[in-house]
Amino acid sequence: MGVDLYILYDVADNIATITLNRPEAANAQNGALLEELNDAWIKAAEDPDVKVIILRGEGKHFSAGHDLKPDPSTPAPEKVTLELIYQIEARRYLEFSLRWRNIPKPSIAAVQGRCIAGALLLCWPCDLIIAADDAKFSDPVVAMGIGGVEYHGHTWELGARKAKEILFTGRAITAEEAEKVGMVNKVVPRADLDSETRALAAQIAKMPSFGLRQAKRAVNQTLDVQGFYAAIQSVFDVHSTGHGNALSVSGFPILVNLDQMKETVKTVN
Numbered sequence: 101m102g103v104d105l106y107i108l109y110d111v112a113d114n115i116a117t118i119t120l121n122r123p124e125a126a127n128a129q130n131g132a133l134l135e136e137l138n139d140a141w142i143k144a145a146e147d148p149d150v151k152v153i154i155l156r157g158e159g160k161h162f163s164a165g166h167d168l169k170p171d172p173s174t175p176a177p178e179k180v181t182l183e184l185i186y187q188i189e190a191r192r193y194l195e196f197s198l199r200w201r202n203i204p205k206p207s208i209a210a211v212q213g214r215c216i217a218g219a220l221l222l223c224w225p226c227d228l229i230i231a232a233d234d235a236k237f238s239d240p241v242v243a244m245g246i247g248g249v250e251y252h253g254h255t256w257e258l259g260a261r262k263a264k265e266i267l268f269t270g271r272a273i274t275a276e277e278a279e280k281v282g283m284v285n286k287v288v289p290r291a292d293l294d295s296e297t298r299a300l301a302a303q304i305a306k307m308p309s310f311g312l313r314q315a316k317r318a319v320n321q322t323l324d325v326q327g328f329y330a331a332i333q334s335v336f337d338v339h340s341t342g343h344g345n346a347l348s349v350s351g352f353p354i355l356v357n358l359d360q361m362k363e364t365v366k367t368v369n
Contacts, residue, residue: 106133108158109140114151114305115298116144120222122158128167128217134192137222138199145203151309152301153207155226156294161213162235163222165249182344187354193221193250194336198329201225204313206304210297211235212290214272217249224253227316229283230297231275232290237283240270245355246342252335256328257283305358 108119118140120127127133143267144153146291157163190288200207209223212232217239239249247267249255258273258281266273278284290295304312323329343353 105136106130107140109137111142111144111147111150113302114149115301116140116147116150116152117154117155117156120155120157120163123154123157123161124169126161126164126214127157127250128164128220129222130169131188131192133167133313134196135365138196141200141203144224145205146238150226151205151305151307151312153203153205153226154223154297154301155207156210156297157212162209162211162215163219164214165216165218165220180353182340182347185343186340189250189340190336193218194332197221197225197251198332202338204316205309206301206312206316208297208301208304210293211237211284212293214238217241217271220249220253221251223259224251227302228285229278230293230300231278231284231287232293233275233287234290235278235284235287236268236272237275237278238272239266241354243270243356244342245346245349247338248335250336250339252332252339255331256323257281340363 106120106122108117108121110117110119118137120133121139122128122133129137141153144150160175188283200222206228208228208230210230210232211223212235213236215223216237220237220239239254241247254267257263258266262273262281265271275284276286279287284294286300286327294351346353349355
């Protein structure tokens with residue numbers, strides 16, 4: 101593990117707190133941030149003193165999603181191909197999110213402000229989500245000619261009809277809406293987000309570790325028997341066809357320029 105630039109990590113009272121620490125960019129995710137984040141998850145998973153994991157974001161917003169600017173941590177290729185996109189996204193988005201979901205310790209995401217597109221790949225793998233009353237969740241990438249982000253939790257988290265509405269329109273859902281459909285466990289005042297999340301983590305940390313592990317496995321395994329894992333894998337390939345179509349049409353992995361995408365996000369959110 102290298103020197104962390106974008107992630108803070110702390111352990112106290114059997115609780116590991118992982119903090120996205122790029123507030124000047126609304127915690128947008130470049131390659132370096134995701135690699136550091138994955139290292140932090142693994143560190144928490146392997147630490148016998150850690151019983152519960154909290155994921156939070158520093159600053160006004162949880163995360164603005166994938167950083168749309170050129171990524172200095174990933175050398176620019178001579179030619180962008182679907183194969184290259186597939187390899188990068190399969191690891192940093194699909195593989196990482198599934199790994200975090202299946203870490204055998206309870207995890208809680210504390211979400212405030214905007215949680216856009218790729219940010220869903222950070223909070224959805226967590227077992228519980230506590231949202232501030234100012235939180236808004238969205239996946240507006242249909243505007244880019246893509247059918248949704250790489251980790252298709254939409255149908256499972258929102259239900260089929262609400263998932264279609266959110267994807268078709270690109271609009272954001274509020275914390276209260278997310279709580280109603282069961283995506284969010286609890287909505288709290290913004291000022292209380294960290295303390296409420298910490299209190300829940302402390303309550304869970306009192307339980308036996310093996311019991312927590314088995315309870316998490318029981319629920320995740322049930323979802324997998326219902327088709328969650330197979331669906332996540334297959335819809336990732338559906339997602340990749342969006343990039344392939346965009347490359348064939350424009351030579352670029354998405355069908356809209358970044359300025360237009362930013363205006364779309366402002367409009368729908």
